[in-house]
Amino acid sequence: MQLGMIGLGRMGGNIVRRLMRHGHTTVVYDKDAKAVAGLAADGAVGSATLEEFISKLERPRTAWVMLPAGRITEQTIDTIAGVMQDGDVIIDGGNTFWQDDVRRGKALKARGIHYVDVGTSGGVWGLDRGYCMMIGGEKQVVDRLDPIFAALAPGAGDIPRTDGRDGRDPRIEQGYIHAGPVGAGHFVKMIHNGIEYGLMQAYAEGFDILKNANIDALPADHRYDFDLADIAEVWRRGSVIPSWLLDLTSTALADSPALEEYSGFVEDSGEGRWTVNAAIDEAVPAEVLTAALYTRFRSRREHTFAEKILSAMRAGFGGHKEPKRPDASKPK
């Protein structure tokens, strides 16, 4: 099957490579001509402009847009939609806000163009490991594209089957899901990332408490010097908390026990924020997912204005003068 790919960064490029490995043909475009040339050398059909890209696709065309930011994705979809025709398909595989999918899907449908949103998980490991895909769109369109998704998915591999799934949608066990109408794919991917933040923060806090178990503020017979790398590793084996994220943590700590090379500034992508927004729209309490997001916000500031307000109040009622750099761990 033929797929066109716009955006040949880490994700887009590897998706094209994995498709070609599975015998699909690809047409590719990127504003960076070198990226196009690189994939052309691997067997893709390159194109120098979006117009050329569209012209090289067989009808009904399928164009997968895999671009990093919201604005450029929007512009690109507008551009190619302008030259696409009835029955063509645009796939947005990036980290798009699902409400933008809904809006776009409605506008494109009015012009006969199908829109499919694919939340794509797998990161740098996807080329070899495959991509977990969460897909939103019309049934017949998603079904028609199945060879593409089947090739990109990780497949059943050696992950044990879950009991009670006989007779259920077999695509799930291959690692992709048609989650619902347009927007559903990115919605599920958003929640995936929201959960990811929460899981990461849970491990992070646990290791932080272990790390600080030897501070001077504690009584001498209540202090421990823990080997965090060993603890991460042992939890991979027979405990209740093994996970891929723990595997990665164990690897990182074995390599660098104090993680000194990390500044501690932690970025957030939009999905964590949208997850909280969705929780609020539904009136679902989401304490952990929200707290995980806020710790990232906090990590990127030296101090918050809130903290200065606290100090100002303390000075006001107690004459407390906050020291410039107090002992972090002791109550006063």
Added chain:
Amino acid sequence: MQLGMIGLGRMGGNIVRRLMRHGHTTVVYDKDAKAVAGLAADGAVGSATLEEFISKLERPRTAWVMLPAGRITEQTIDTIAGVMQDGDVIIDGGNTFWQDDVRRGKALKARGIHYVDVGTSGGVWGLDRGYCMMIGGEKQVVDRLDPIFAALAPGAGDIPRTDGRDGRDPRIEQGYIHAGPVGAGHFVKMIHNGIEYGLMQAYAEGFDILKNANIDALPADHRYDFDLADIAEVWRRGSVIPSWLLDLTSTALADSPALEEYSGFVEDSGEGRWTVNAAIDEAVPAEVLTAALYTRFRSRREHTFAEKILSAMRAGFGGHKEPKRPDASKPK
């Protein structure tokens, strides 16, 4: 009535002064002879040693211990208890953990000495404004000391009466309460401080959102430059959120709109921690009081180890390299 005071810092010294203003006599001790001399000049009976201090008190003696830290308080109480006699009273007016009161009260009672714990609020304003006191101890002892508490309390002043309080304990409206048996005073004071943390944090977060309403990451027509000093002041007048803490905030912001003189490091005293411990012992969810405590912990660290764990995981699954100093406000 006569009261002995051990510890002539900001709190202890002013309590002695307020008592003398109300016609009480005082015997004072501090390891700093200058502090003793200062209060002696104001009319107190000074003493150079704890032994001299005890000897100058009339029986049954009443010794108020007002010391900053737990360990020195414990030692001092041990020392004076060793020379006190049946019927004497030790008052701990400091920021003592209520379970220490329970333990001490039991031990002292076995020796015929009465123990009273007084949670004392009022800070630097107490000399003139009076002290809100939360008292734990035996009824007859607390009743006998009433002239002391009445003198220290703020009195009814011009604070409007609350409906429905006719026939209730009149001491409450004078600003002091016999909250229960030994430990009850510091328990109630602990919760007072726990609430204080939560209130402060609520205001602080609100002003932080106002402060950041003009950042570049926001759409141009969704940015505002707010005058925080004016907003704090207007909320004092007819809104739902006036409070003494807001009064202090308004004063601070009028004086220094950006609060640049504050580092942002915020200390915590033990009460906030004990409040969370009490919540956990009772299985009472206390999200807000706990979050308020944690923001103070976080304010005193440049980065947490937890944040480095997050970055290490992100590098592991996504090849993300956290920048040394990213834009604090934008999602990636």
Added chain:
Amino acid sequence: MQLGMIGLGRMGGNIVRRLMRHGHTTVVYDKDAKAVAGLAADGAVGSATLEEFISKLERPRTAWVMLPAGRITEQTIDTIAGVMQDGDVIIDGGNTFWQDDVRRGKALKARGIHYVDVGTSGGVWGLDRGYCMMIGGEKQVVDRLDPIFAALAPGAGDIPRTDGRDGRDPRIEQGYIHAGPVGAGHFVKMIHNGIEYGLMQAYAEGFDILKNANIDALPADHRYDFDLADIAEVWRRGSVIPSWLLDLTSTALADSPALEEYSGFVEDSGEGRWTVNAAIDEAVPAEVLTAALYTRFRSRREHTFAEKILSAMRAGFGGHKEPKRPDASKPK
């Protein structure tokens, strides 16, 4: 000065009454003819339709819309804007999302109509106590309407002046603020309500810990039966945490110590949600304001699906069978 009021509920009706007390004239409309008749009896000019309402206003007209829900406010503004003329003013005094103000203000300005948003605090007490108003709009428009705002504001009253405010905008001390361009008024009101949620939750958690200090799960010598009404009252007097919200709590507890008449279901208005959304847009950590919102969400559910997921996992890894109604307070 003349003001037209659409919406004569608790808030709108009292605003009209307070304006008339201060010598202003009013034209009123409500879909409920009885509400109109009631205010007409008090001296307002009644009108039976929106068209009649508009026709009775002198130019430039000033129409204050005070309606409970977003959709009806939007429709009403659309309707009256259709018959208003260049230079007329529409005030939205309800609980409107500030981004709707921005959108509307822009659309109306294109047609020569001015838009002013007023966040109005004061509730049932406003008629006598006055309303704290947070105002967004063009300077000359807000200035022209000053007699209206001055009449509605609480005035300086006997609230002590804040030091350092000489030479600053005198309106602030009367209880109203021109916070910025269109939307600024509702933004500041939104934050006011966000803070309100946080303050309320801080007190609520503190009293909850006091309330549960006598449960059986605690050691016998660590239990206290506190009188919450007395504690609320004593904190009004000389402590660090007096506030109007504490005054109300003290009144409520004096009247009903166990608050049995309240179900425990707690509603939220939009402002708490929008505050969290604003924090997220600005990447400001707002743990306390968010937690306060989530406890309200949780209060309105018997159980969350999240909790069932937890139980299902526990059954999966530990064979734990959650009892139908375990002791709330004990760890297993």
Added chain:
Amino acid sequence: MQLGMIGLGRMGGNIVRRLMRHGHTTVVYDKDAKAVAGLAADGAVGSATLEEFISKLERPRTAWVMLPAGRITEQTIDTIAGVMQDGDVIIDGGNTFWQDDVRRGKALKARGIHYVDVGTSGGVWGLDRGYCMMIGGEKQVVDRLDPIFAALAPGAGDIPRTDGRDGRDPRIEQGYIHAGPVGAGHFVKMIHNGIEYGLMQAYAEGFDILKNANIDALPADHRYDFDLADIAEVWRRGSVIPSWLLDLTSTALADSPALEEYSGFVEDSGEGRWTVNAAIDEAVPAEVLTAALYTRFRSRREHTFAEKILSAMRAGFGGHKEPKRPDASKPK
């Protein structure tokens, strides 16, 4: 090697069975004679009293105590320590608070008895899957007991090795760790459980948002009916968030999509609470682990007193009457 086991519940019984499978001999005691008989039938040496139990152990004796509650564990250890001799070893494999280990270890050491604390993870799956063990104690004692731990541990199995671990303690990859001196084992197990709570809550909140994505309060084109069982399953395959806990969730949802058989009351064991206490002692912010604990507290109450306080305040300032059962999802 010989091991004595006191407590033959789910955990203790299976540990004995797994040891015998690996060729070790065991002496067993339980106050329930049937439990003793059951294991005796499987090859263990039964005993009818603690004294008989001790008498049947070869010197130096090793007695593993595996009892559910803190008080009975304490009493049992006191009893057997009274008849044990220099060089004997007591292992506490239950869910003991690590500070109790420290206290006990010190007291026993003074009498020549060694104390080892083992945090044991594995639950109902441990018999076949093995137990992840976190061990605290003196080096030579833990080393001497290695055959026991090696038999109970899951072994390397087919879990991929972590890079960079060559030359490190090989026991870790077998699934057990000598984490440090007495108390270290239960400390690490405590953090394991604390993290477990956080991970569970992160998944639970994510599924809750998915579950509520179809509520009426949402705009019609923003609603989705998700198949949670399929989503849980697809995330096991190539996403960032696979884990054993997700495996269990997928199984549970495949079996019962709405989890109706669970009440939603969720218990907590002590470890979650102690984790938060440890975080506070170290001044480490642990938002997520704490929030996860609090949601369990909340799940076990119909309503909190805090919520009634909120309603009382709302009635006070706004005349709001909270309805008996409002729509859970809508802002007012």
